[in-house]
Amino acid sequence: MSLMLSAVRIRNFRSLVSADFSCTSSSGTVLIGANNAGKTAFLSAIRAVFDSRFPVSSEDIYRAPGDRVSDVESRKAIIDVLILPSVESPLDGDRTSPAPVEFSAEWQTHFGRFISLDDNFNQSVSIRATIMFNRSKGEFEVERKILLDWPDDENIEEYSDYYRDVPRETFFEALPVFYLDARRDIVADMRDKFSYFAKLVKDIKIDPNSLLRFEEELQSINSQIVNESDVLQHLSEKLGMVSQTLDANASKILIHPVTQKMNDLGRNLVINFQDESSDVFPMNSHGMGTRSWVTFLTLLSYVDWQIKLRDSEDKCYHPIILLEEPEAHLHPNSQRNIYKQIKSLNGQIFVSTHSPSIVSQVDPFEILYISKKSGKTITKTLSKDITPEELRKLKFEILRSRGELLFSEMLILCEGETEEQSLPTFFKKYFDRDLYEVGINIVSVGGSGKYKPFLKLARSFDIPVFIFSDGENNTIEQVKKVVKSIFKEDNDKQMEKVVFLSNGHDFEGYLVDEGYVNELVIALEEEKGEGFLDKFVKRKHGTSSGRSATDEICSCCNQNIFKDDIRDYYVEGGDVIALNDCLRTHKTAYSSTIANYIIDLNEGNERMIPSKILELFGKIKHQYFTIEESL
Structure with missing residues (x-):
C-alpha cells in the first residue's frame, strides 16, 4: 500500500468540538471507549473527507448547549487528514529517519503537485474537508481542499493556505471508503x-x-x-x-x-x-x-474484487475500511475469528468495538482509546516507553485474559484472591450499586511485584486506578517505587489513591487483627465443615512450616545452617497463628463468602465494613465524586 492515514484532526464535527487522533499502523486501528465518546463521529469524519456521496446536514455541526439554528449555520466543521508514506511508527511530527521518507513512485505520480515536503524533505499530503452552510442553496455542503502543509494544533481553524487547484474525483477514487455500521444484515x-x-x-x-x-x-x-x-x-x-x-x-x-x-x-x-x-x-x-457475519464477508469479497480490478489496470489503490462493532450478534469465539478475517483485508482498517474478545487479539499499539473529560474528547495510545517484557505481560497476562479492563471507567488493583472477591460485596453495600453499573473493575494482580503492567496500562489510557495493597514493609516499598517510575511528576497524586493494610499484614491477617475471627471461622467451616479449624490444628501442630537460616555456620561449606520452623499452636497467641495459617492455605474455601458474613453479622454497626476498605471507598468517593453522582 505504501501509505497510511497518520493523523486526523477534527473541529466542530458532531460531538467532537476538538479532537486529535494519531494512527500508528498502516494496517489497523481499533477504537475503544464508552458510548458517546466519539468513535462513530470519528468514522463519519473520515467518510466526510473521502466519500463525495456522504450526506451532510446541520446534525454534523457541533451544537453547544443553548445554540440557536443561526449559531449552527454560521459554524464550520473542519476535518484534516494527514497522509504519509507507510512507516510503522508515529509520524505526526517527530521523524528520526536519516533518509527522507517518500511515497512510492506510483503514489508520487498520483498525488503529483499536492505532495508537501517538510524541512527534512519528508513527503506528506494534507487534506481538509470543511462542512459549512451554503446560504444561497439553503443546505450544508462539503468543500475539499489540499493544504500546503500540516498546521500546528493551535492554528487549525485559522489556517487557510491551500493549493489553488482543487483535487478531482479521480484523486479520491484511489482512496475509497468502505463502511459497515452495527446494523448490517445480508x-x-x-x-x-x-x-x-x-x-x-x-x-x-x-x-x-x-x-x-x-x-x-x-x-x-x-x-x-x-x-x-x-x-x-x-x-x-x-x-x-x-x-x-x-x-x-x-x-x-x-x-x-x-x-x-x-x-x-x-x-x-x-x-x-x-x-x-x-x-x-x-x-x-x-x-x-450469521447474517451479520455474512454481510462482513461480502464486504471483504467486494474490497478484494476491487483491488484485483485496480491491479489489472495498474492503478494506485488504498482502501479505507470503517467497521462499527463487528462483534454485533456474534458468540465470543466467533468475535475472535472475525477479527482475524478483518486483519486479512487489504487496506487501512478502523474498527470501533466494545468487545474484550476482539481487543484480546489486537496489537496493543494499534489501540486508540477515546474518552471525554469535561466535554473535551481525549485520545490515548499505549505508552512507547514500555519494555518488551512489559509488553509481553500486557499481551498475555492482561489483554488475552482481561481485555475488559480497557473498557473500565476505573480500576481497583489488589494483590490476592480474597480481596478481589470480597471488595465487590463491600462496594455494593457501601454505594448501593454493583461495580459493573459504574464501570469499575477490581483486579487481583497476583502479588506485590506484579502491579507494573496494570499501572502502565491505566496510565497510558488515562484510566483512574486505585491500589488496595498488603502492608508488609517490602511490599510498601515496591508499590511506592513502581508508582513513582510510572507516574513520575504525578507520583504524589497517585499515591493518594493507594491504601496500605495496617501493621504489616496481608488481607487475611488484617481481618484477624481487626477482630473478625468469628466471621472468618464461620465462613471457613461453612465450606469445610464444622470443627475444621480444630482438625487443622491437631494435624499441623508440631510439623514444619518451612526452613530458615540460623546464625550457626557450617564448618564444611562455610554457609549458614538451616533448621525446620516447627509449628506450635499451643503457645500464647498460637490460636491466631493457627487461624492465619489455615486461612492462607484454604483461601478458596472462604474468599467468596467472607464479606457476606462480615456484613450480615455486623449489620447496622461500624464494623459492617472494615476500616481500611472504608478508607479506600472514601478516597474513591472524594476524588471521583462523579461516581457518587452517577449512583
Whole structure:
C-alpha cells in the first residue's frame, strides 16, 4: 500500500468540538471507549473527507448547549487528514529517519503537485474537508481542499493556505471508503441496490457462447417444470387466453419458475446456508449473528474484487475500511475469528468495538482509546516507553485474559484472591450499586511485584486506578517505587489513591487483627465443615512450616545452617497463628463468602465494613465524586 492515514484532526464535527487522533499502523486501528465518546463521529469524519456521496446536514455541526439554528449555520466543521508514506511508527511530527521518507513512485505520480515536503524533505499530503452552510442553496455542503502543509494544533481553524487547484474525483477514487455500521444484515443487503452485495453481483459476466447455452438449458428446465406440474399447466392454459382477448394469435404467455435470462442473475441471487447436520436454509431463516457475519464477508469479497480490478489496470489503490462493532450478534469465539478475517483485508482498517474478545487479539499499539473529560474528547495510545517484557505481560497476562479492563471507567488493583472477591460485596453495600453499573473493575494482580503492567496500562489510557495493597514493609516499598517510575511528576497524586493494610499484614491477617475471627471461622467451616479449624490444628501442630537460616555456620561449606520452623499452636497467641495459617492455605474455601458474613453479622454497626476498605471507598468517593453522582 505504501501509505497510511497518520493523523486526523477534527473541529466542530458532531460531538467532537476538538479532537486529535494519531494512527500508528498502516494496517489497523481499533477504537475503544464508552458510548458517546466519539468513535462513530470519528468514522463519519473520515467518510466526510473521502466519500463525495456522504450526506451532510446541520446534525454534523457541533451544537453547544443553548445554540440557536443561526449559531449552527454560521459554524464550520473542519476535518484534516494527514497522509504519509507507510512507516510503522508515529509520524505526526517527530521523524528520526536519516533518509527522507517518500511515497512510492506510483503514489508520487498520483498525488503529483499536492505532495508537501517538510524541512527534512519528508513527503506528506494534507487534506481538509470543511462542512459549512451554503446560504444561497439553503443546505450544508462539503468543500475539499489540499493544504500546503500540516498546521500546528493551535492554528487549525485559522489556517487557510491551500493549493489553488482543487483535487478531482479521480484523486479520491484511489482512496475509497468502505463502511459497515452495527446494523448490517445480508438479507436487507440482498434487497438494497446500493449495498456492497448488490454492487458486487450486479454485472455477472459470462462468455457469450456459454450464456446462450445456459439460457437454452434454462428454457428447457422451465418447460419441464411446467409440464410436470398440474397447477402450472392449468395456469399456463388460462393465461394463454390473453392472446384471444388481444386478438394476437402469435403471442403467448410463458411461465418461468426459474430465472430465464442470465442478466437477471444478480437481481435474483439467493444465499443459502447449510451446516453438516441440517438441510439448506435461506439467510432470512438464520439468526442475526450469521447474517451479520455474512454481510462482513461480502464486504471483504467486494474490497478484494476491487483491488484485483485496480491491479489489472495498474492503478494506485488504498482502501479505507470503517467497521462499527463487528462483534454485533456474534458468540465470543466467533468475535475472535472475525477479527482475524478483518486483519486479512487489504487496506487501512478502523474498527470501533466494545468487545474484550476482539481487543484480546489486537496489537496493543494499534489501540486508540477515546474518552471525554469535561466535554473535551481525549485520545490515548499505549505508552512507547514500555519494555518488551512489559509488553509481553500486557499481551498475555492482561489483554488475552482481561481485555475488559480497557473498557473500565476505573480500576481497583489488589494483590490476592480474597480481596478481589470480597471488595465487590463491600462496594455494593457501601454505594448501593454493583461495580459493573459504574464501570469499575477490581483486579487481583497476583502479588506485590506484579502491579507494573496494570499501572502502565491505566496510565497510558488515562484510566483512574486505585491500589488496595498488603502492608508488609517490602511490599510498601515496591508499590511506592513502581508508582513513582510510572507516574513520575504525578507520583504524589497517585499515591493518594493507594491504601496500605495496617501493621504489616496481608488481607487475611488484617481481618484477624481487626477482630473478625468469628466471621472468618464461620465462613471457613461453612465450606469445610464444622470443627475444621480444630482438625487443622491437631494435624499441623508440631510439623514444619518451612526452613530458615540460623546464625550457626557450617564448618564444611562455610554457609549458614538451616533448621525446620516447627509449628506450635499451643503457645500464647498460637490460636491466631493457627487461624492465619489455615486461612492462607484454604483461601478458596472462604474468599467468596467472607464479606457476606462480615456484613450480615455486623449489620447496622461500624464494623459492617472494615476500616481500611472504608478508607479506600472514601478516597474513591472524594476524588471521583462523579461516581457518587452517577449512583
